[in-house]
Amino acid sequence: MGKVIAxxxxxxxxxxxxxxxxxxxxxxxxxxxxxxxxxDPQGNTTSGLGAEAAEGLYEVMxxxxxxxxxxxxxxxxxxxxxxxxxxxxxxEIELIGAAGRESTLLEKxxxxxxxxxxxxxxxxxxxxLLTLNALVAADSVLVPMQCEYYALxxxxxxTRTLRLVRGSFNPSLDIEGILLTMFDSRxxxxxxxxxxxxxxxxxxxxxxxxxxxxxxxxxPSHGKPVLLYDSRSMGAQSYLALAQEILNGGxx
Numbered sequence: 001m002g003k004v005i006a007x008x009x010x011x012x013x014x015x016x017x018x019x020x021x022x023x024x025x026x027x028x029x030x031x032x033x034x035x036x037x038x039x040d041p042q043g044n045t046t047s048g049l050g051a052e053a054a055e056g057l058y059e060v061m062x063x064x065x066x067x068x069x070x071x072x073x074x075x076x077x078x079x080x081x082x083x084x085x086x087x088x089x090x091x092e093i094e095l096i097g098a099a100g101r102e103s104t105l106l107e108k109x110x111x112x113x114x115x116x117x118x119x120x121x122x123x124x125x126x127x128x129l130l131t132l133n134a135l136v137a138a139d140s141v142l143v144p145m146q147c148e149y150y151a152l153x154x155x156x157x158x159t160r161t162l163r164l165v166r167g168s169f170n171p172s173l174d175i176e177g178i179l180l181t182m183f184d185s186r187x188x189x190x191x192x193x194x195x196x197x198x199x200x201x202x203x204x205x206x207x208x209x210x211x212x213x214x215x216x217x218x219x220p221s222h223g224k225p226v227l228l229y230d231s232r233s234m235g236a237q238s239y240l241a242l243a244q245e246i247l248n249g250g251x252x
Contacts, residue, residue, distance in 0.1 A: 002035075002116040004109065005176050006138035010161065011154035012125035015144040015181035017044045018216055020122040022235070023142075025225035026243035028079035032117040035071075037109070038084035039134050040124040046083040049074045050223025056083030060108050061091055061133075067112050076225060080116075092129040102169055105133035127161055135162070136169045140176035144210075145197060147183045147190040152197065177250055179242065181210040206250070208242040211235065 007020045020036060028034045038045040043053050051072050059065040060082060072081045095101040105121075112119060121134040135141065143158060145151045155178070166173050178201055184190045198205050210216075216235035219226040226236045 002113045002119055003140070004113065004119045004121065004138045006121045006123055006134040006141045007144065008123040008131060008134065008141050008158065009143055009145065009154060010125060010127055010131075010157050011146075011150065014146040014151075014154070015179075015210065016125070017048060017122055018220075019142070019144045019179060019181065019210070019239075020045050020120050021048050021220070022216070022225050022227065022239040023242055023246075024079055024118070024120050025076045025227050026239045027118060027246070028076050029227060030243060030247065031078060033078050033080075033115065035080045035082070035112060035116040035119045037082045037105070037119065037121045037134075039088070039105075039130045040084055040122055041086050041088040041130075042124075043084040043086070044220070045122045046081065046085075047223065048220035049076075049079075049081055049225070051081050051083055053083055053085040056081075056085060058085055058087035058091060061088075061104055062094065067108050075223070075228060088130060095129060101129065102132050102136050106137040109137055132165070132169075135165045135173060138170070138173060140174045142176040142179060144179045144181045146181050147187075147193040147197075149189065149193070151193050152200070155197075155201075175204055177246075178205045179208070179210065180205065182212045183209045184212045206242060206245055208238060208245050210238045210242070213238075 007016050024034045024036050046053055056070050060067050060070050070082045074081055123131045123134045180194050211234050213235035215230045215233035216226050219229035
């Protein structure tokens with residue numbers, strides 16, 4: 001059975017979408033069948049893969065399509081997508097009176113687990129119904145953290161959120177790992193923050209660190225994962241290393 005991993009952090013701009021796209025693409029290039037669910041109404045994962053905001057997650061969540069029917073192929077072999085659109089902005093209102101609304105995505109993905117080695121859910125940078133659905137559907141959470149001053153504060157908020165979700169909806173939800181992103185080895189603050197995160201969370205932090213890299217920022221405007229845009233870049237090589245680390249057992 002495949003593993004469902006939510007990529008989440010309630011703080012924006014930490015590399016959630018970049019990680020979703022490039023980690024999934026790296027695993028797919030290793031020959032694994034991978035599915036991405038874009039739950040962010042901004043649709044950056046969808047556009048970053050060069051896909052269209054066609055019938056996708058909104059139609060799945062409202063029962064108009066099954067997840068299988070909403071699948072899109074991407075420009076990476078073995079990598080598939082259920083796209084986002086701005087229709088998701090109104091989904092919380094539509095589902096507000098529905099029984100078990102926090103478990104809607106869990107039910108919709110139940111039949112997909114057997115078909116994919118990993119299902120990655122890219123979450124919005126807020127704790128709304130879409131993020132809650134992702135956390136209820138997930139086996140674990142991968143947390144990208146930018147190496148900056150407010151990183152630990154943001155992780156503290158997310159940790160409290162996970163504790164609440166475990167207590168009410170998903171008792172087996174675990175932290176898959178903490179990923180240091182936008183790391184600049186020349187920057188004293190980056191090194192200090194990385195050190196503090198490793199001190200506090202130890203084995204939960206991936207060995208792989210994602211550097212601050214212009215190629216990672218450029219690739220989405222071309223609708224490609226960085227591996228297809230510039231496979232020799234530091235960003236591409238870092239996500240390949242992260243994929244290998246996960247395949248080797250991750251942080252545990």
